[in-house]
Amino acid sequence: MEDKSTERFGEGYLEERKLVPRWPAPWPQIVNTLFLLVVFYITWWIFQDPRGLMRMYTPYVGYMYTRWILIVLIWQVYLFYYWPFKRSQLDNWHPLVKATVMTFITWVVLMVLIKGVFEGLLGNLSMAYFNPAQLIKLPGVTEFFAIEYAALACLMFAAIASWLSPSWPVAMEMAPWQDLKQPVLGITVLICTMFIATIVYLCTMHSHMGILYYPWQYFSSIAPPYWEKFANTVSGNFHVAWIMCCTIVVWLTESIWERYPFRIIKHDWTRRIVSFFGIIAIAWAFFFGLYFAQELWWGPAIRGTRRLFAPDWRWLHVGEMMVFFLLPALFLTFYCRNWPTKYSMPVNWLIRTLIAIIGGIAVYWIYYNISPLTLGTQKGYSHPQQFPMIPTIWLINLMLINHWFMDNWPGWKKVKESETT
Numbered sequence: 117m118e119d120k121s122t123e124r125f126g127e128g129y130l131e132e133r134k135l136v137p138r139w140p141a142p143w144p145q146i147v148n149t150l151f152l153l154v155v156f157y158i159t160w161w162i163f164q165d166p167r168g169l170m171r172m173y174t175p176y177v178g179y180m181y182t183r184w185i186l187i188v189l190i191w192q193v194y195l196f197y198y199w200p201f202k203r204s205q206l207d208n209w210h211p212l213v214k215a216t217v218m219t220f221i222t223w224v225v226l227m228v229l230i231k232g233v234f235e236g237l238l239g240n241l242s243m244a245y246f247n248p249a250q251l252i253k254l255p256g257v258t259e260f261f262a263i264e265y266a267a268l269a270c271l272m273f274a275a276i277a278s279w280l281s282p283s284w285p286v287a288m289e290m291a292p293w294q295d296l297k298q299p300v301l302g303i304t305v306l307i308c309t310m311f312i313a314t315i316v317y318l319c320t321m322h323s324h325m326g327i328l329y330y331p332w333q334y335f336s337s338i339a340p341p342y343w344e345k346f347a348n349t350v351s352g353n354f355h356v357a358w359i360m361c362c363t364i365v366v367w368l369t370e371s372i373w374e375r376y377p378f379r380i381i382k383h384d385w386t387r388r389i390v391s392f393f394g395i396i397a398i399a400w401a402f403f404f405g406l407y408f409a410q411e412l413w414w415g416p417a418i419r420g421t422r423r424l425f426a427p428d429w430r431w432l433h434v435g436e437m438m439v440f441f442l443l444p445a446l447f448l449t450f451y452c453r454n455w456p457t458k459y460s461m462p463v464n465w466l467i468r469t470l471i472a473i474i475g476g477i478a479v480y481w482i483y484y485n486i487s488p489l490t491l492g493t494q495k496g497y498s499h500p501q502q503f504p505m506i507p508t509i510w511l512i513n514l515m516l517i518n519h520w521f522m523d524n525w526p527g528w529k530k531v532k533e534s535e536t537t
Contacts (some may be wrong), residue, residue, distance in 0.1 A: 126198025144527030324352025351428035360435030444475025
């Protein structure tokens with residue numbers, strides 16, 4: 117009989133599980149793609165679509181929930197290693213059972229965060245803009261804008277958390293607490309990353325929230341914000357862009373890059389520090405490169421204009437383009453075993469990166485041509501109701517649930533090591 121006292125939680129589960137395709141390629145990839153698209157469209161219609169049932173694509177309310185779902189999923193797997201579930205449960209439960217139970221926990225944590233921490237605690241006792249009920253008391257703020265502004269504040273904090281939450285396990289390797297047991301390890305890293313996220317939020321996003329109202333909140337935030345002259349805008353989209361680039365580069369590092377080239381550094385703390393700040397450096401290269409690419413394509417940004425030529429939208433669009441690159445990168449890792457693998461690591465790294473970029477461009481073109489009809493979004497690149505990060509991250513959330521909770525079901529099955537030999 118198995119000794120339950122020595123049974124461990126899900127540490128190492130993702131690395132140790134054995135997934136084999138049910139059918140020869142490309143059928144598992146096709147089946148899972150169709151499965152994901154069906155689930156995506158059903159859930160999008162129920163929760164997000166402006167023509168659907170709940171119509172959370174307002175857009176900020178739906179955006180905020182989408183981003184926080186991503187963060188809670190990261191916490192469950194990368195920070196807490198599936199705690200409180202035992203390894204035997206992860207090994208033996210059916211993928212649909214695991215997905216149902218763990219997604220329900222995601223929802224519970226999500227509601228505690230948004231309704232309890234942000235709206236209840238911070239919105240009532242600290243910063244009124246986290247709570248729509250407090251904002252609506254202000255003169256000139258309608259109910260719609262109160263809800264949108266509160267969702268925007270939660271969303272901006274989420275943007276930072278979605279970068280730092282995976283950064284600690286990927287770049288810092290959970291150090292210096294890597295030897296702690298769960299749930300102490302997860303709680304410790306969570307507190308650390310949220311503390312840093314709070315500081316980053318106050319230095320980047322708080323001033324943006326302070327200038328949403330008239331008159332500007334001079335005594336509670338820097339107005340105009342310090343980045344105005346450099347970014348040619350007072351909008352916090354400048355920070356959303358580079359933070360989003362950092363988030364995507366973390367995932368690229370963990371997925372198609374397999375932590376290369378940082379992993380070749382042998383000294384532990386040198387590797388961790390170089391990884392953390394190296395990811396930021398690569399992200400800033402994407403950040404400026406994609407902004408410059410827009411100037412080459414559409415012409416220089418002009419402050420005071422709207423839509424396509426507005427600097428604030430240009431910065432936001434940098435982040436949107438980065439998310440398009442992540443979709444094919446994750447598909448390559450989750451469903452194609454990080455193809456190719458037969459060459460040297462630098463060659464593999466380069467080919468996968470090119471696939472992600474070309475695939476991202478293809479997804480970009482497809483999205484803007486079909487999203488108004490299929491997703492209920494507005495036509496055009498820069499319409500105020502057009503936020504491609506919402507459906508793309510929604511799809512990424514489903515991919516993570518499928519890969520992390522469902523073991524790539526239905527195209528793959530998990531087998532014991534003895535059955536593969």
